[in-house]
Amino acid sequence: MSSDEQREHAAETAGTESGVDTAGSGAGAGTTSRSSADSDAHTTTSAATGAEAPLVSVQNLEKYFWENDSLLDRLLGGEPVAVRAVDGVSFDIYEGETLGLVGESGCGKSTTGETLLRLQEPTGGRVEFGGENVYEMDNGAVTDFRQSAQVVFQDPFSSLDPRMTIGDIVQQPLDIHDVGTTDERRARVRDLLERVGLSTDQLDRYPHEFSGGQRQRIGIARALALEPEFLVLDEPTSALDVSVQAQVLNLLEDLQDEFDLTYLLISHDLSVIRHICDRVAVMYLGEIVEIGPVEELFDDPKHPYTKALLESVPRATTEERERDRETLAGDVPSPRDPPSGCRFRTRCPMVIPPEDLQIEQETFREIMTARERIENRDISLETVGGEQIEFEDGSVPSADVPAFVDLLHERLFDEPLPGRHREVVDEALAELADSDWEAAESTLRMEYESVCERENPGLGEGAHPVACHLYGEAGTGENAIDPDTWS
Ligand SMILES: Nc1ncnc2c1ncn2[C@@H]1O[C@H](COP(=O)(O)OP(=O)(O)OP(=O)(O)O)[C@@H](O)[C@H]1O
Numbered sequence: 001m002s003s004d005e006q007r008e009h010a011a012e013t014a015g016t017e018s019g020v021d022t023a024g025s026g027a028g029a030g031t032t033s034r035s036s037a038d039s040d041a042h043t044t045t046s047a048a049t050g051a052e053a054p055l056v057s058v059q060n061l062e063k064y065f066w067e068n069d070s071l072l073d074r075l076l077g078g079e080p081v082a083v084r085a086v087d088g089v090s091f092d093i094y095e096g097e098t099l100g101l102v103g104e105s106g107c108g109k110s111t112t113g114e115t116l117l118r119l120q121e122p123t124g125g126r127v128e129f130g131g132e133n134v135y136e137m138d139n140g141a142v143t144d145f146r147q148s149a150q151v152v153f154q155d156p157f158s159s160l161d162p163r164m165t166i167g168d169i170v171q172q173p174l175d176i177h178d179v180g181t182t183d184e185r186r187a188r189v190r191d192l193l194e195r196v197g198l199s200t201d202q203l204d205r206y207p208h209e210f211s212g213g214q215r216q217r218i219g220i221a222r223a224l225a226l227e228p229e230f231l232v233l234d235e236p237t238s239a240l241d242v243s244v245q246a247q248v249l250n251l252l253e254d255l256q257d258e259f260d261l262t263y264l265l266i267s268h269d270l271s272v273i274r275h276i277c278d279r280v281a282v283m284y285l286g287e288i289v290e291i292g293p294v295e296e297l298f299d300d301p302k303h304p305y306t307k308a309l310l311e312s313v314p315r316a317t318t319e320e321r322e323r324d325r326e327t328l329a330g331d332v333p334s335p336r337d338p339p340s341g342c343r344f345r346t347r348c349p350m351v352i353p354p355e356d357l358q359i360e361q362e363t364f365r366e367i368m369t370a371r372e373r374i375e376n377r378d379i380s381l382e383t384v385g386g387e388q389i390e391f392e393d394g395s396v397p398s399a400d401v402p403a404f405v406d407l408l409h410e411r412l413f414d415e416p417l418p419g420r421h422r423e424v425v426d427e428a429l430a431e432l433a434d435s436d437w438e439a440a441e442s443t444l445r446m447e448y449e450s451v452c453e454r455e456n457p458g459l460g461e462g463a464h465p466v467a468c469h470l471y472g473e474a475g476t477g478e479n480a481i482d483p484d485t486w487s
Contacts (some may be wrong), residue, residue: 106335
C-alpha cells in the first residue's frame with residue numbers, strides 16, 4: 001500500500017460519527033510483558049472452551065487480485081490471472097485477546113487484515129464483527145464498524161501526513177465527524193498523547209521532528225481517537241529499532257488492558273508474537289496451516305512450516321546456535337499458481353513418500369525437489385554437458401547419454417541416490433537428454449507421487465488444529481502418518 005493510500009485508509013478507518021470521551025488519565029509507556037498466566041486466562045475463556053462468541057469471526061475469507069485484466073489486456077486476448085493472496089482463511093478472535101498472524105513475506109497477512117476491516121472488498125467468504133456480517137452492513141452500520149475497528153500500519157514514516165502537526169493528525173478523525181466541541185476535541189487529543197507516552201507540549205510539532213518510536217505512538221493515538229474495540233496492528237514494530245520495539249509492544253499491552261481492546265497482530269517476527277500474543281495463527285501462501293495458544297505452539301509446533309519458522313529464528317546462545325537447524329529452503333511460491341495439495345509441500349522437509357516405498361526422508365525430499373525443477377522446466381539442459389557433450393536440436397548424441405545423465409545427477413543431488421532410486425531417476429534424466437520433459441515428469445510421478453500433492457489437508461477444528469497429512473484428515477488424527485514407518 002502506498003503512503004497516500006495508508007493515510008487515506010487511516011483517515012477512513014479513524015473517521016466516524018460518535019461522541020467523545022474526554023475523561024481519563026494518562027498511561028504512558030509500560031514496561032511489562034504479557035505473563036503466561038495472562039495468556040492462559042485469555043485462552044481458557046475463549047478458543048479452548050468455545051464458551052463465548054468471538055468478537056471477530058473470519059469464515060472462509062478469500063481475496064484474489066486480478067492481473068492482465070485491463071481493457072488493453074482483454075483486447076489483446078490475454079486471460080486474467082488470479083493472485084490468490086488470501087485463499088479460504090478461517091479464524092476467530094475473542095474479546096480482550098491478541099491473536100498473532102505470522103508467516104513469511106507475501107503469505108497474505110496484510111491482505112487478510114485489510115480485507116477483514118473491509119478496506120479491501122473480499123472475493124469470497126464472510127467476516128462477522130459482534131455477530132454482524134461486515135460485508136452486508138448498511139452505511140450506518142459500516143460507519144459504526146469503522147469506529148470500532150481500526151488499523152495501525154507498519155511504517156510510521158509514511159502513514160502520517162508530513163504537512164500536519166501531530167495535534168491535527170490525532171484530532172483529524174474527530175474533526176471529520178464533528179465530534180464534540182473544539183475544546184473537547186483538543187482535550188481528547190492531549191489526553192491521548194499522554195496515554196501513549198508523549199508530551200502535550202509537542203502538539204504543534206510535525207512528524208519529521210519525532211523518532212520512529214514516537215511516530216508510531218502518534219499513529220496509535222490516532223487509531224484510539226474514536227474509542228475502538230478492535231485494532232489490526234500490521235507489523236507495528238518492524239520499522240523500529242530493536243531497542244524501541246519492546247517499548248511500543250509494552251505500550252500496546254498497557255493500552256489493551258486499559259481500554260479492553262482486542263488485537264489482531266500481524267508480524268513476520270516470532271519474538272514479537274511470543275511477547276504479546278495469546279494465540280497465534282500461522283499463514284502460508286494464502287492459507288492458515290496451524291493455529292493455537294502461543295506457548296503451546298512455540299513449545300510443541302506441529303506443522304512442518306511452523307517448525308521451520310521457529311528453527312529459522314536466530315539463536316541467542318552458542319549452544320543453541322550449534323544445534324542442527326533446519327532452515328527454510330527456497331522462497332514462497334507465487335500465489336498466481338500455488339502448488340496443488342498442501343502448498344508447503346514444495347519446501348516441506350517432511351513431504352510424505354508413497355505408502356510402501358522404502359526411502360529415507362532426505363532422499364525423498366531431494367527427489368521431490370528435482371521433480372519440481374523438471375515440472376517447472378527449471379534446468380538448463382544445454383549447459384549440463386559443458387564443452388564435452390554436444391547438445392544440438394534439443395538432443396544429446398546417444399553415445400553421450402550416460403555421461404549426460406551422470407552430470408545431471410550430480411547437479412541435482414548432493415549424494416548419488418541409492419539402489420533402485422538411482423535407476424528410476426536416471427531413467428527420467430535420460431529422457432531429458434532428448435528434451436522429453438513430459439516423459440521425465442511422468443516417470444518420476446509414477447514412482448514418487450505424494451499424498452501431499454494430491455490433497456489439501458484442511459485445517460480441522462479444536463484449540464490447536466493443524467493442516468498437515470502427518471496429522472491425518474483435517475488434523476483429526478484419522479489416517480495420520482507416522483514418519484518412522486517410511487524409511
Ligand atoms: N494490489 C495487489 N495486486 C496484486 N497482487 C497483490 C496486491 N496486494 C498484494 N498482492 C500480492 O498478494 C500476496 C500477499 O501479499 P500481502 O502483502 O498480503 O502479504 P504479507 O504476508 O502481508 O507480506 P508482507 O509482510 O511482505 O507485506 C503477495 O504475493 C502480493 O504480491
